[in-house]
Amino acid sequence: MVIPSDNILEPKEKSVKLDLSFSHPFEGIGMDLVKPKAFFMVAGDQKTDLLPALKEAKVMDHAAWTTEVPVKRPGVYTFVMEPTPYWEPAEDVSIIHYTKTLIAAFGDDQGWDEPVGIATEIVPLTRPFGNYAGNSFSGQVLLGGKPVPGAEVEVELYNKDKKLSAPSDYHVTQVVKADENGVFTFACPKAGWWGFAALNEADYTIKDPEGNEKGVELGAVLWTYLDAYK
């Protein structure tokens, strides 16, 4: 998870705090996040490496990372985390969830529809800021820069402080499928941070802790905030 302190910066806010964690967002179950392989910010054609700025932190009582990023000029800023591959014995695969979130600062609203060019990502088709709870959200799933027809997208609300409970396990993670162009649409019923995760199998393998070549699950994760009416 990559969750900023705010996704819309007003002129008096000169920085944004980002929390990087590894968890089941609805159930509030944390896991340790080892230091990511990469963490950077993209604004227009400018890329800023934020990996050296990461400090250790705790989220849901587990190892996490945090940093405060100064924002000096108007822009749409995309934050991208590439985690270190995580070996999941239960599923017999290594997991790499490329995680992205966008913030808008000081009135600028350009460039949110551009891919940042990572291995896999969800490119927003709905402007990913300034949306209300109940709005639908559309995005396109890209793998290696190409749309993924029929991609399966898992959707989960970040149930902060475990305020909500689900009527059944099915409700914890909702699922929507993309069309032939990799485009999906999902209506988010509550205000809060919504995470969209499109999972695909990589065309390469990674060694498990015992040295056997095993499959890799590549995730394109996008976090976007929907506000309640004031």
Place this chain on the structure above:
Amino acid sequence: MNRPRILTALLFAVLFSFFALPAQAHKLNVFSWAGDKKIYGEAFFSGGRKAKNVPVHAQDAESHTTLLTTLTDEEGKFQFTPPQQAVQQKLNLLITVETGDGHRGEWLLTADEYLSAASDPTGAAQPPGEESAIKESAIKSVDIEAVRAIVRQELNRELIPVKRHLAEGREKKAGLRDILGGIGCIIGLAGILAWFQSKKKKKTSTDG
């Protein structure tokens, strides 16, 4: 034979549709920062268009007394020397831009920001005295990091127009309206072409 001309016509038509977009209710934004003894800024609409020739007011943030008024240029940019009164009394500046149709944007530039910009080595620019002092010490101690910082700073400054050009290039995307306009134009031109060709054919057939 006629193709290049048609392409040119089409290009004009598409370009024209950019300029022919009606004025929309876009939000007006202003962004301002302090540099070498001057305050710089830009005004732009949501959607990315620059706000040209728009009045800019620098007000005392508390009393809202206007201390200075200027205009944005053709690129939506402006700059001014901080008003003496503001510097002496360390006033926070509320910088506002306004268009005639009620659009308004504001930006708070605190006294700290514009008074300290001069002494900040990472700032956009510095007073000449400080700059040369840093350069001198860098040369004397051959501090690679300091040299690197200066180079980076100079490079950044040189690259601003280039980056801006790139940024502007990104913004000029064809919207649905432009695409539809373009298609309409193609159909129209194809019609004209067909008409000419049919005329030509008739002509040749009567000649032959």
